[in-house]
Amino acid sequence: MKSIRSAFPAILAILFSAAFAAAQMIPTIPGRDLMPLSDVRAGMKGTARTVFSGTKPEEFGVEILGIVPNGIGPRQDLIVGKLSGANADRTLVFAGMSGSPVYIDGKLVGAISYSFPYAKEAICGITPIGSMISIFEQRPAPERSVGKRASFNFSELMGSNWRTITGPFSAMTPGDAVIGSNMGPSLAPVIGQTFRPIATPLAFGGFSQATIDAFAPDLMRAGMLSVATVGGSREMDFKKPTASTLLGGDSIVVELARGDLSVSAAGTVTWRDGDKIYAFGHPYFSLGSVDLPMSESHVVTVVPNLNNSFKVAVPDSAVGTLTQDRATGIYGILGREPKVLPIEVHVRTSRGRDEMVRFETVIDDFLTPLLLNSGLMNTIQGNERSIGDTTIDVNGTISMKGLPDVKIVRRYTGPQAAAVAAASPSVPLAALLNAQLAGIDITGIRLEMTVSEGSHVAALDRISVDRTEVRPGETVDVTTTFRRQDGTPFNKIFTLTIPADAAPGKLTLTIADGAVVQQASAVQQFAPQDPKELIATLNSLRRSDKLYAVFSRESAGAIVGASEMSDLPPSMIATLNNGRSTGGVKATTTSTLQEAILDAGDFVFSGSQAIVLEVVR
Structure with a gap:
């Protein structure tokens, strides 16, 4: 017993040292209390947190200059602050700082989220934490309605411009705003200046600069700053979050792609509330309800730049899913695995x-x-x-x-x-x-x-037939003359069968590439009823590189949905033309009797030629 008493001071010292070491490992962040916007005043001073290198957030000073009413949007005010400290003075407000939490008297005020372009001082806009929380506490939007079906143009589906289907990318980010002259003396340094969301650095790993430059305009419209990094990243792995995962001031990465090629956007966590993560303080892409991987990250460095300093961050393990992307920030859930393609x-x-x-x-x-x-x-x-x-x-x-x-x-x-x-x-x-x-x-x-x-293009110059008077079911030899890219001609002969149901009279034979055939078709658009119809249509599209033979003639018909109907009786034509018919029905005057792909070799064909035949009995 005496030996235990004599050893007690030493044991106590060991326990105290262990407790102190453990305390050093636990991230130290200000209290969980929130400061309402009504308590924020010009002249208040506090601190902000963000990661400049590695994984540990560093503090720097913030002084409140004032509040801009409706600065973010209707009933969404913007706090204006001035940053100070060695790192802030070196980098000013940089891309990747979005979401950095601001504390006054240990209470969370909001997220650094806006900047003043070409500012000579580290002046920023701060999204109030109340605005960030309230927008995500609203009832979530219902699942996308499928009441109105999408309509597709066949020529667009045959082409390569997918933006005609998605529409141009223009995120609903807040527009630039000008600080008015009636904001008070504390905002004098920024009167007349414009502010905008801090650019989000979008890191491309494994991409060439030429590729990044080609797609940068799409991303710039959404406030993205494209940055090339070295190499891609491993396949996405998921890590179970802990009590120290993604706390206020930590670096957060939202990944768009991962593997041999990677694309990720870096920012800063504003607040963790249980398994709920609030970050950025402004939209990512303003996509609304989303399902994007949310990862921990480590910062390589912050690159000072005369135009726009930016953070280079590397994603680590995914720890959750970003579920909301809206006007005052992004919101995610820890522990939820995202779906990827x-x-x-x-x-x-x-x-x-x-x-x-x-x-x-x-x-x-x-x-x-x-x-x-x-x-x-x-x-x-x-x-x-x-x-x-x-x-x-x-x-x-x-x-x-x-x-x-x-x-x-x-x-x-x-x-x-x-x-x-x-x-x-x-x-x-x-x-x-x-x-x-x-x-x-x-x-x-x-x-x-x-x-x-090399090029394998061949342009159709002319066509001829062995005879112009034909009978249904007979064959006709068609001689086609093509011209290579260097101008040299060559001929191909095709044997075609006259449609068995061809009525006496004029019959037009057209030889053309798939794009021309589609443009001349009576069926230009369709609205699929279900996924199987859409898939079947996509799998049966004409190919713009192939050569087609089309037999057609003048005939009263109609387009019903994506199908062509020819030789309709006069009563049906009258019904279609009376103005009371609806539901995607369209009358036509030319009907296609037969269409086939010609086996013309490995060329990519272009051009169109037509000849009129006379069908006799």
């Missing part, structure tokens, strides 16, 4: 080498087609020359749960083949994501791209 791309280069790229992306109406397009463009440019003619074959599938695959088969040639081939798979993907049809659950994309040097 696996993409696998195989490339056979013009030198016979096989390359494979794997990455995962978020699933979003606009972002996923953009990420697929940029990933394919980067893959092609990284393995092939960027100047000169190339020919690229694209084959692949978009897989869905419980539905048939969408087949992708395309061929492009010429100096723009790489750009067009990289964009084309995003068209059916955008159609599936924007169709507003219940039951579409995309589970993966697999693509194979074969590249060869």
